[in-house]
Amino acid sequence: MKTKFYLTCLTILLGFGCAKAQGPTLDYFFNKSTTLPWAKASIYFKSGSQQEIKFFPVNAPDICPFGVCNYTKDVNVEGKVTLLTELITEDQPNSFENQIVLYCFDRNAEEKRWLAKEISQIYKQGATAIILFSHKNEEPFIKIFEDNDLNQINIPIVATDKTNTESILQAAGYEIEEFWQNLKKGKLPSSKALICNFRLWIKGDFERIETPNLTVRYNNDLIKSESIREIVETNNRAQGFIYQLFEPIAPERKAQTVTYFSDYDEKLFYTSHWGKGFAYQGDVFSVFEQSIPTFELAVHEFTHTFFYKNWGGNMSFLSEGVAMYAEAMSIGSSKNNSKTIDYIKKGELLPLKDLVEIEIGEDSKYTQMGYYASGSFVEFLIDTYGQKKFLELWNLVRGWSKVYNKSLNELEKEWHRWLAKTSN
Numbered sequence: 001m002k003t004k005f006y007l008t009c010l011t012i013l014l015g016f017g018c019a020k021a022q023g024p025t026l027d028y029f030f031n032k033s034t035t036l037p038w039a040k041a042s043i044y045f046k047s048g049s050q051q052e053i054k055f056f057p058v059n060a061p062d063i064c065p066f067g068v069c070n071y072t073k074d075v076n077v078e079g080k081v082t083l084l085t086e087l088i089t090e091d092q093p094n095s096f097e098n099q100i101v102l103y104c105f106d107r108n109a110e111e112k113r114w115l116a117k118e119i120s121q122i123y124k125q126g127a128t129a130i131i132l133f134s135h136k137n138e139e140p141f142i143k144i145f146e147d148n149d150l151n152q153i154n155i156p157i158v159a160t161d162k163t164n165t166e167s168i169l170q171a172a173g174y175e176i177e178e179f180w181q182n183l184k185k186g187k188l189p190s191s192k193a194l195i196c197n198f199r200l201w202i203k204g205d206f207e208r209i210e211t212p213n214l215t216v217r218y219n220n221d222l223i224k225s226e227s228i229r230e231i232v233e234t235n236n237r238a239q240g241f242i243y244q245l246f247e248p249i250a251p252e253r254k255a256q257t258v259t260y261f262s263d264y265d266e267k268l269f270y271t272s273h274w275g276k277g278f279a280y281q282g283d284v285f286s287v288f289e290q291s292i293p294t295f296e297l298a299v300h301e302f303t304h305t306f307f308y309k310n311w312g313g314n315m316s317f318l319s320e321g322v323a324m325y326a327e328a329m330s331i332g333s334s335k336n337n338s339k340t341i342d343y344i345k346k347g348e349l350l351p352l353k354d355l356v357e358i359e360i361g362e363d364s365k366y367t368q369m370g371y372y373a374s375g376s377f378v379e380f381l382i383d384t385y386g387q388k389k390f391l392e393l394w395n396l397v398r399g400w401s402k403v404y405n406k407s408l409n410e411l412e413k414e415w416h417r418w419l420a421k422t423s424n
């Protein structure tokens with residue numbers, strides 16, 4: 001998940017025409033008739049005339065859209081626009097003071113360039129916002145991963161497509177065809193103050209609910225606070241239960257931030273990530289579902305997170321096993337065992353050596369069996385040998401014989417005997 005990208009032309013992707021992607025395509029955001037309740041931009045004149053401009057933010061997954069300061073601040077910028085067509089030099093300290101810079105970032109695409117550095121320079125010269133446009137790509141998509149040059153930047157950076165760029169240029173009095181030709185030939189001045197003004201607003205000051213180990217952030221214009229409070233409460237109880245259950249191996253309490261978005265479009269806008277949820281360096285960004293997860297499901301999911309954060313990942317059978325075990329314990333259920341016994345009675349239960357290899361959740365035939373059997377087997381191991389031994393096994397992954405001094409075969413027989421006893 002943690003990929004390091006530097007922003008060259010490689011990370012500027014064109015046309016995400018992936019039909020199965022979860023979330024709108026970029027066209028949706030650039031379309032003139034789309035309105036977003038959480039963001040708006042326009043060009044305007046003092047007279048009062050104005051036109052909406054559509055844009056998509058430049059996002060860095062670890063800090064999210066530039067300018068919202070980790071979801072603590074709304075973007076609210078307006079002022080004169082300066083058109084920038086050439087790479088600027090570092091020896092002009094205040095050349096863009098209080099200006100919104102409209103920057104063509106790929107006029108010299110044949111040169112090897114580092115856009116992050118250029119953005120950083122524009123920022124240092126006093127710009128209050130940066131609008132990026134491309135003369136090559138219809139719809140630039142710019143996503144930046146962990147770049148030290150940009151860590152300190154607290155001004156908004158957005159990109160517009162060709163159509164919206166042309167709207168700005170037309171307002172400034174340019175003939176479009178001529179403009180693109182002159183730009184290509186390098187005939188335009190490197191920097192020019194335009195006659196029109198620009199205004200940009202992005203909701204960035206998110207509501208937050210903070211508890212000692214969990215912070216939840218969301219836009220309270222879009223998600224009701226009561227539903228979030230309910231989620232926080234359930235998640236907190238689930239965390240508390242897990243610490244109690246796994247007290248013998250004392251998992252370290254790890255703080256977590258979850259940012260909820262009201263729907264796929266909102267999540268995509270703020271994270272540049274298509275899909276329902278993603279985790280980045282332990283923080284989670286997720287589309288909010290109206291149905292509140294139940295306590296036992298929260299226990300299940302958090303068990304995954306806690307084991308992962310404390311001791312790293314593991315094979316499917318142990319990972320799901322411990323989550324199913326905790327889930328069952330949280331509601332005093334013996335379902336894992338009774339379902340496994342049903343499989344045994346019907347002669348359907350796979351041998352343990354095959355069970356441990358199932359990719360639970362992906363195996364179309366044995367997923368259900370895998371869930372119950374893994375939960376039952378982990379309960380047997382913990383009930384018989386304790387959590388410390390289980391943790392040793394977790395760390396060694398397949399070290400059954402090393403940890404328990406028994407072959408998988410022997411453990412299987414013991415497990416079945418234990419099952420017969422517990423079901424009485």
Ligand SMILES: [Zn+2]
Nearest residue numbers: 300304320323
């Ligand atoms: Zn699971």
